[in-house]
Amino acid sequence: MQTHRNPVNVAVVYHSGYGHTAKQAQAVAEGAAQVTGATVQLIRIEEGTEPSWKDLEQADAIIFGAPTYMGGPSAQFKAFQDATSKNVFAAGSKWKDKVAAGFTNGASRSGDKLATLIQLALFAAQHGMHWVNLGLPPANNSSTGSESELNRHGFWLGAAAQSNADQDADIVPPEADLATARHLGRRVTTLAQQLVLGRNAIDQTASE
Template identity: 65%
Template sequence: MNTELTRIAIIYHSGYGHTAKQAQAVARGAGSAAGVESLLIPVEDIEQHWATLEQVDAIIFGAPTYMGSASAQFKGFMDATSHNVFAKGAKWANKVAAGFTNAASRSGDKLATLQQIAIFAAQHGMHWVNLGLMSGHYNSKTTEDTLNRHGYFLGAAAQSNADESADVAPPLVDLRTAEHLGARVAEVAQQLAAGRRALASAASDLDSNTSAL
């Protein structure tokens, strides 16, 4: 039985605590899978974790959407990877990636932020994992309590009322959607790791059989 641990990092910025709450939900979802360890990393602490990120199996990125894009603090982290990761030989290549975002508006141009993060992951040669849920609230028979109520497919989106603190926003359904994303990434990361081990084992067996001829 395989006992190797799958490690997933969640890197995020949160301006008012709402996106941090969403990040915590993503981490819960990822950590709910047996054999998975999730690590929460606010971008303010990134300098302590560059080496750790080279060792994890997956990285999930999260940022609030401000004025149609990821927050300046998260963009600063993205830019820092150009010399801390990219220039050092594509250190994140073939890791699993995913993204989430939060805004006060139902849309708030959150798709632009998810696209921004997905392109960023592609620049690092990562494998993007989408949300994997159908649109939740799209007809008269569906409700606001359905996962993916906002109808995003690229990643997880949450909505937090501007006049409510992180104690009450985002709502539970958006946090459950975030948990789903974390669990989905964990599953894909484990499948990919298992596939790599199986291929390595098959190659080893082939070498042994060839040597015996």
């Protein structure tokens, strides 16, 4: 169901090593695009290149995504984080007060994916951003639970997906994890719109 009609710009910036996190990122973008008035841009981090800093500066919300490798974000995504110290942070906190959220994918059910989400949240905090949690209760935690439920892994801080190491991205992550990613995209975009609307109302009142 589409909600809200206030224009809002959302950027989904991510790295994907084998295509699984890219599939999750696409789902996040699909969820964000379901909110009427949203403009959504997928920005893939490629090794040896930098993203469009201007596009990220113009976004109202930035959703970060990285695979979890060895208990943390991929080296390629970490390189992007480090690059923001010069291109964003040192230039005067260009992302301050933007909305932020995060997602990650790994082969193991847990795989220390929480460590990656914590790193993403700290990264957003360093830039003075407003972190949005997943906003879903943990699922699949009872005898009547199901692997098809949203947030089947029981994460709070962001969206987590699990992709078997021996399956390609055309098979995994499973639909439950992609639906969880879409939920995150919708949630972040809706909250970003509310924040933009509130700021516009305050500015209008101040000018009267």
